[in-house]
Amino acid sequence: MSSQDGAQGRYAGRSLAGGRYQLRDLLGEGGMASVHLAYDSVLDRQVAIKTLHSELGREQSFRERFRREAQSVAKLTHTNIVSVFDTGEDELDGATMPYIVMEYVEGKPLGSVLDASVAQYGAMPSDQALKITADVLAALEISHEMGLVHRDIKPGNVMMTKRNVVKVMDFGIARAMQSGVTSMTQTGMVVGTPQYLSPEQALGRGVDARSDLYSVGIMLFQLVTGRLPFEADSPLAIAYAHVQEEPVAPSSINRSLPPAIDAIVARALKKNPNERFPTADSMRDECLRVAQSFQAAAPSIVPGAQTASGAGVGSAVFPPVDTSLPQGGPVQTPYQPGSYGPPTPAPASAPTPGYGYPQQGGYQTPPPVNAYAQPQGAHTPPPYNLATQQSAPAPTGQGGSGKRRNMPVVVGAIVVALLAVGGVITAISLNKDDGGNEATDDKSKQPVAGHKGPDRTKTMESTKCTEPETAYNDENKIKAPDFTFKDWKSVLTCLQAAGWSYDKRKVDENAYGEDTVMRQTPKEGSEIDPKHVEIQFDISSGDPA
Numbered sequence: 001m002s003s004q005d006g007a008q009g010r011y012a013g014r015s016l017a018g019g020r021y022q023l024r025d026l027l028g029e030g031g032m033a034s035v036h037l038a039y040d041s042v043l044d045r046q047v048a049i050k051t052l053h054s055e056l057g058r059e060q061s062f063r064e065r066f067r068r069e070a071q072s073v074a075k076l077t078h079t080n081i082v083s084v085f086d087t088g089e090d091e092l093d094g095a096t097m098p099y100i101v102m103e104y105v106e107g108k109p110l111g112s113v114l115d116a117s118v119a120q121y122g123a124m125p126s127d128q129a130l131k132i133t134a135d136v137l138a139a140l141e142i143s144h145e146m147g148l149v150h151r152d153i154k155p156g157n158v159m160m161t162k163r164n165v166v167k168v169m170d171f172g173i174a175r176a177m178q179s180g181v182t183s184m185t186q187t188g189m190v191v192g193t194p195q196y197l198s199p200e201q202a203l204g205r206g207v208d209a210r211s212d213l214y215s216v217g218i219m220l221f222q223l224v225t226g227r228l229p230f231e232a233d234s235p236l237a238i239a240y241a242h243v244q245e246e247p248v249a250p251s252s253i254n255r256s257l258p259p260a261i262d263a264i265v266a267r268a269l270k271k272n273p274n275e276r277f278p279t280a281d282s283m284r285d286e287c288l289r290v291a292q293s294f295q296a297a298a299p300s301i302v303p304g305a306q307t308a309s310g311a312g313v314g315s316a317v318f319p320p321v322d323t324s325l326p327q328g329g330p331v332q333t334p335y336q337p338g339s340y341g342p343p344t345p346a347p348a349s350a351p352t353p354g355y356g357y358p359q360q361g362g363y364q365t366p367p368p369v370n371a372y373a374q375p376q377g378a379h380t381p382p383p384y385n386l387a388t389q390q391s392a393p394a395p396t397g398q399g400g401s402g403k404r405r406n407m408p409v410v411v412g413a414i415v416v417a418l419l420a421v422g423g424v425i426t427a428i429s430l431n432k433d434d435g436g437n438e439a440t441d442d443k444s445k446q447p448v449a450g451h452k453g454p455d456r457t458k459t460m461e462s463t464k465c466t467e468p469e470t471a472y473n474d475e476n477k478i479k480a481p482d483f484t485f486k487d488w489k490s491v492l493t494c495l496q497a498a499g500w501s502y503d504k505r506k507v508d509e510n511a512y513g514e515d516t517v518m519r520q521t522p523k524e525g526s527e528i529d530p531k532h533v534e535i536q537f538d539i540s541s542g543d544p545a
Contacts, residue, residue, distance in 0.1 A: 016090045016099055021049055028109070037104065040085075047085060048104045050170075051097050063089055063098055070100050072148055073171040080139035082159065082169035105167050111155035118226040122301035123254050126261060129223035130291040132158070135166035136216060137284035143171055144209040144280055151207065153215035154196045155222070194235040195228050199271050202239035210273040213283055217268025217276075220287075224261060225253040226301065229269070243271070249518075251511040253305040256297040259458070259485040259512055260290040266484075275525060450544040452510040459490040465498035471527040480535070482524035488515040488539050500533040506541045514542025 015022045016038075023036040027048065038049040052066070070087035077083070086101035110132065117124040124132075136158060143150060150157075150171055159167040198214035200207055221229045229247035232238045250265055251257040264286055270276045277283035464481040471477040483491050488504075495502050512518055519538040522528060 014092060016049065016051075016092075016097075017086075017088055021047065021101060023049065023051075038101070040101070046104045048082075048102045049099050050102060051092075051099045058096065063096070066098050069171075072146070076143055076146065076148070076171060078139055078142045080135045080166050080168055081142065081171070082167045084171075102169065103167075105159040105161055105169075107159050107161040107167075109156055110158035110160055110166075113160050114155055114223060114226070121299045123226035123299040124223040125296055125299065126224050126254075126257055127291055127296035129220060130261070130287045132160075132166055132223065133216060133220045134284045134287040134291070136168055136219070137213075137280040137287065139166070139168040140209070140212050140216070140280040141284065144212070149207055149209055150212050150215075151201070152193060152196070153212055153219060154193050155219060156193075158219075194238040195230065197239060197242055198273075199243045200273065202242045208273070209280065210276045210278075213268055213276050213280060214270075214273075216280075216283065217265050220261075220268070221247065221250055221265050224257055224299075225250050226299075227253065248305075249511065252302065252509070254299050254301055255511055256300040257511075258290070258294045259516065260293065262512075263485055264290060275523075448543045450510050452513045452540075452542045454487060454515040454542065455513050456487050456489065458485060458487045458516065460486040460494045461490075462494045462497040465494040465500060468498075468530070474527060476529075477527045478530045480520070480522050480524055480526045480528050483517045483520050483535070483537065484524065485512070486517050488517060488537075491517055491537070495535070498530075498533070500535065502535045502537060504537040504539050507538045508541050508543050508545045510540070510542050510544045512540040512542075514540060516540045 013023065020040065020042050022039045022041065024039060025037045027035045027037055029035065033050045033052045035048055035050050038047050039045075040047050067087055067089075070084060074084040074087075082105060083103040084100055085103070087099070089096055089098045091097065114124055117128075123129075136153065140150060140153070148171060150168070152170060153168075157168065157170045159169060161167060194202075196215040196218045198207065198211040200211055218229060230238055230241035230245060232241060247265070247269055249262040251259065251262050264283070268276055268283065277286070460481075460483060468478040468481055471479055481494070483494075507518060509518070516539065517537055518540055521536045
């Protein structure tokens with residue numbers, strides 16, 4: 001046991017507030033504080049007491065800021081918020097100990113629930129993850145209305161009761177940490193948890209409610225994939241990733257996820273706060289809408305999928321989070337949509353069925369196909385067999401009459417050749433894609449293992465192009481429509497209706513499905529000139545990369 005563990009263990013059996021609160025079992029601890037189960041002798045009830053580490057209570061300015069924040073949090077009343085009953089400070093072992101008295105939640109941290117889901121399914125089932133995320137956002141909506149930004153949303157600050165009620169805790173502590181206490185800045189303490197910091201937090205800029213929504217996006221990514229979007233060997237490298245790197249789509253890790261979840265995460269993780277969801281309530285509505293729009297399926301995790309899209313900082317690598325699972329991937333057990341409780345392990349004697357793509361050993365890659373190879377024993381036939389058209393040799397002495405009789409054959413050969421050239425030209429023109437670019441491959445004619453067909457239901461209304469939104473800062477410009485995750489055929493109809501130019505390229509991946517728009521440049525919401533519109537698209541081929 002470490003010295004810190006020993007110090008915290010000594011607090012069990014001690015009392016605070018003149019003997020009112022009697023500390024009992026240590027429930028958990030982190031970098032800033034420890035939580036004990038305690039007994040409130042005045043009201044005869046169990047409570048949870050968070051005692052901040054002694055180094056945080058050395059300066060009066062911090063203790064005063066912490067007291068004010070605790071008073072603000074005590075005014076938050078909501079089903080999904082851990083209630084704060086009291087706050088104060090006491091002397092323990094000659095050191096000042098700030099503490100807060102909270103509602104005792106009998107349950108598990110969300111991190112523990114996620115670990116159980118990862119061990120059983122590979123990630124948390126998407127319907128459960130969206131439901132939990134929506135409840136966290138409901139709590140944030142209340143705090144944001146009161147002007148209180150959490151600043152440290154993560155699974156460790158979310159509790160799940162035995163009845164599966166979400167409880168968000170630690171409101172105000174991170175804000176108190178940002179009070180400018182000199183000793184904290186000198187010791188290099190990070191306000192918040194690096195893996196969940198918004199870019200503005202990582203840059204030391206001012207934060208608002210949208211910073212919490214970024215952290216919620218990170219948490220949702222982690223719930224549905226079982227890993228974090230950015231991971232590195234130092235807090236600085238992680239902070240750099242939040243500012244500079246683009247996360248991969250969650251569905252590239254968990255193939256059972258619908259594109260709508262990718263869209264929620266992508267919007268929540270925008271670097272610019274103005275491009276994120278405007279409020280916690282709007283993000284919550286979208287989570288609930290998506291949860292009701294598809295039938296949940298068991299997670300299908302891609303073995304060895306990487307989470308970082310860029311090169312990172314120097315030699316820093318962003319590996320998947322170590323979930324302490326045996327090699328070969330998680331063991332899967334049947335999943336019942338709508339069950340939000342901790343997963344129950346399957347009996348040891350029962351075989352565990354797999355879902356979707358194989359979890360172990362990777363994928364069987366089909367051998368490369370040589371389009372020009374001929375089967376064994378086959379020979380390339382001549383383009384035209386003219387033997388039936390050739391006449392017998394001219395009799396001796398007839399001079400040029402033989403040449404004259406062969407003239408129709410020569411003319412016929414030329415005509416056939418011209419027809420062949422015309423046929424090739426026609427084939428090339430027909431092989432051009434609908435954007436006017438010549439196709440560079442012929443994969444669509446060959447069956448590809450793992451191909452995912454198009455979803456023609458994801459349509460784009462033509463009015464999005466013909467009647468676009470006007471830009472905020474310039475009435476002569478418009479906002480680029482959002483074409484992402486829409487079927488290309490409907491997008492093309494929209495573009496043609498407005499007379500807009502475009503360019504597109506196929507990208508080999510089968511998480512979205514053939515003809516699904518994956519990315520667009522300029523991005524949705526960008527201010528563009530309606531008279532000179534040219535948009536570039538990345539479109540899924542539906543084939544595995």
